């Protein structure tokens with residue numbers, strides 16, 4: 565075994581250092597050499613050296629003994645092995661960085677996992693809402709043992725090896741000194757508890773997989789991609805912890821006539837040339853009923869008409885969106901002789917383009933042909 569450095573020297577202090585100075589020096593050096601932070605090869609050894617020095621000097625009894633007798637080799641069993649009680653890396657991180665980390669109580673209640681379910685619905689179901697049942701596989705607490713995993717009438721016992729912490733410290737003597745590692749308790753597998761007689765329903769793990777039917781109410785007006793949260797319908801919590809939540813992602817199928825943008829509905833209606841030119845009253849399908857729409861004479865293709873309040877109910881708030889109707893003038897592709905003749909007569913009549921809009925439109929085109 566290598567010659568040990570003086571503990572005061574390790575901490576960079578004089579023999580008269582106060583408790584406060586010892587603590588301060590230790591914290592500074594422990595941070596510097598902590599193997600999680602410092603990746604140098606000798607960091608771990610340095611860290612242990614610092615920790616050992618601190619363990620002795622921070623304890624007034626051990627310090628007095630050290631001041632009087634100097635180093636005592638723990639392997640010789642003198643002084644009750646005071647020098648090598650190395651508590652592992654977990655402790656120091658808990659102490660400096662507020663805990664958490666690897667020292668969680670294995671018996672603490674734990675919230676269940678959230679679950680996600682994707683549901684595809686029809687276009688109109690999204691508009692008007694829908695109630696339905698879905699079946700999801702989820703893990704729940706075993707009813708037979710109430711989640712304890714122990715056979716009814718028995719209870720889990722606290723592990724006698726780790727006393728419920730679920731962790732075991734393993735001390736090894738190495739050429740570099742004593743090493744203390746913390747690992748999951750081998751007696752209880754890290755649970756902190758031993759179940760002598762297992763519940764036969766769940767096999768001792770306190771959980772069962774179930775196909776659970778859940779009633780879902782989809783509100784009117786949901787849109788594609790909407791997310792519904794059902795509190796407490798996720799997986800069961802552990803050791804009395806609350807259940808997780810269930811998130812339902814809504815996918816909405818498209819419709820072959822209606823399009824939707826937010827709360828508004830869009831559709832296209834074909835018009836004949838005669839209807840557009842002479843005007844007409846036509847029927848328009850909406851989400852709920854047919855309504856009449858007056859097409860004024862001289863309507864251009866691509867014109868939008870608005871049907872107020874015929875859109876989607878607003879998910880939040882009152883009222884509904886609108887329906888926007890785009891009219892598209894369809895050029896006839898099959899004409900009989902009589903129709904062709906009439907159109908020829910129409911075209912030969914003078915002054916076809918009397919409308920202001922058409923005038924300017926054709927003027928613009930003519931100018932473009934001239935290269936203006």
Ligand SMILES: [Zn+2]
Nearest residue numbers: 723726749752
């Ligand atoms: Zn144990």
Ligand SMILES: [Zn+2]
Nearest residue numbers: 706709763766
């Ligand atoms: Zn059970």
